[in-house]
Amino acid sequence: MKKLHLLTTIELNKLLKNRTITCQQLLHSYLENINKNEPKIDAFLEIYKENALTKAAQIDKLYDKGDPLPFLAGMPIVIKNNICLKNKKITCASKILENFVSPYDATVINKLEKNHLIPLGATNLDEFAMGSSGENSAFKITKNPWDFDYVPGGSCSGSAAAVAAHFAPLSLGSDTGGSIRQPAALCGIVGLKPTYGRVSRFGLVAFASSLDQIGPFAKTAQEAAHLLSVIAGHDAQDSTSAPVPVPDYAQNLGQDIKGLKIGVPKELFETGIHPEVKEALVKALELLKKQGTSWEIISLNTIKYSVAIYSILAFAEAASNLARFDGIRYGFSAKDAENLDELYKKSRGQGFGDEVTTRIILGTFSLSSGYIDDYYLKAKKAILLMKKEFHEALKKYDFIVTPTSPTPAFKIGEKINDPIAMYLSDLATESANYTGLPAVSIPCGFTKNNLPIGMQIIGNHFEEGKILNLADRFQQLTDYHTKMPEFLEEN
């Protein structure tokens, strides 16, 4: 039999249920892999080994009793370190929160607990989820499991790399402009940003509140569907969460895709796209066509302005949200301040890294007197125009399909001094945040250098089931998601 950490949760569920294996054996298999390979990847900020072992023993007892348990009971899961776990350090990979211990659990963590999943560790990220490469972490740079010289993408660098490296079968991340989908694409796994309001953000450290959404990472759409059913749902503690019933997403997979229509925006297809990414996308679309779907090139003009909108709107919201880090109530506090104003300025100046500081400055600028109309309000208007375009497109087409990122993974250091080049790696993903639409990235090929390529499927509001169904069907026909980084095969 394959090593346990190389199996899917679908296979593991059967083995746990019939007691061929125990949760503790499963956990040890992951821990052994982490022990051996984490130094190469640097996906974690902390590993909750003791807590996880205790929890695994408790869940084994439940399995032994023979009571029916939720599908993902006993599965380890790793969590982006901007989602609060009670009594654990929540650093957001920032020096300003280096020693912050969360006094409470995020709603998604309560839901994981209720479903008997096992939080196994806190994963690395770009500081405060701001970045597209993982290089903005104040603590370490996570490497792409497919080639350690390359970035895993960001901001969920650790969550994506951990699943790709089989450190855990599942992980949670947050997505403000592509932070789940872009690293999922660059690491060759599935990453889903649900509809705005689908998942409670209570306990997620806020970056841009009109865009942030928590979502799952997994190897397959089927596993992501299981995890989405666990974390989705209305929460009175998040006023933006929607009172929409949660279906059993995994149960509803396997629907016919014949006759479904796909629109492919030319703005992400004809220019600025890496030739190997385009080739993989066309191949994927043709494969889906053979199953009875159709695709055609459409125009969604506002997509071209995604990064410009982001640089105004997301940064403005960040400047506002991050005002709470003031060196007084929690977090880093400068020791040499002589008055209150100095305390704020020094604590924030010494506590925040370069990218976060850049965004706070630009966000403050675009909200400041004399500039708000030309910048912030213009970006808000551009979003309304984009919403109209997407709304019209989704009346004609069931899905909008794009490359998840215009290029495959790039080298560590390659874009760090060119902010625009870095921001452009989220060009294809940001529109789903502005429009609130659900979007999933799935592996759809590899470059000649063996780097993964991702395809993004965007659907209508609350139609996660439909995009996951198309993703699942595609994975039934392909084997990209079953391939493993070289170092795992050497094991």
Next chain:
Amino acid sequence: MTKPKIDLDHICDLAKIEIKDQDKKKYQKNLDAILTYVQKLDELDLDSIDLETKNNSLSPPLRIDENSSPLKTELSTIIKNAPAWQDNHFKVPGIIGDID
């Protein structure tokens, strides 16, 4: 929009953030590059877009006006994260200057 030059010292003062003198050139360069890029938005015709028209499909998320405390967190847990705590208060330097 006409591209202005960001007055770094003024904006840092508004944002309550101190940056080192030796880093100012780097920030100015990056901020200028981003501001130049966002001028792209001028290509869009946004005059007819009315920000006042809102989608009212969802009712406002109002809860019943009852006193409730969703966070049942002990004060002792909260103050563990406080950089300086004294006599049941967060301790800060004086507004004009430290009077200790």
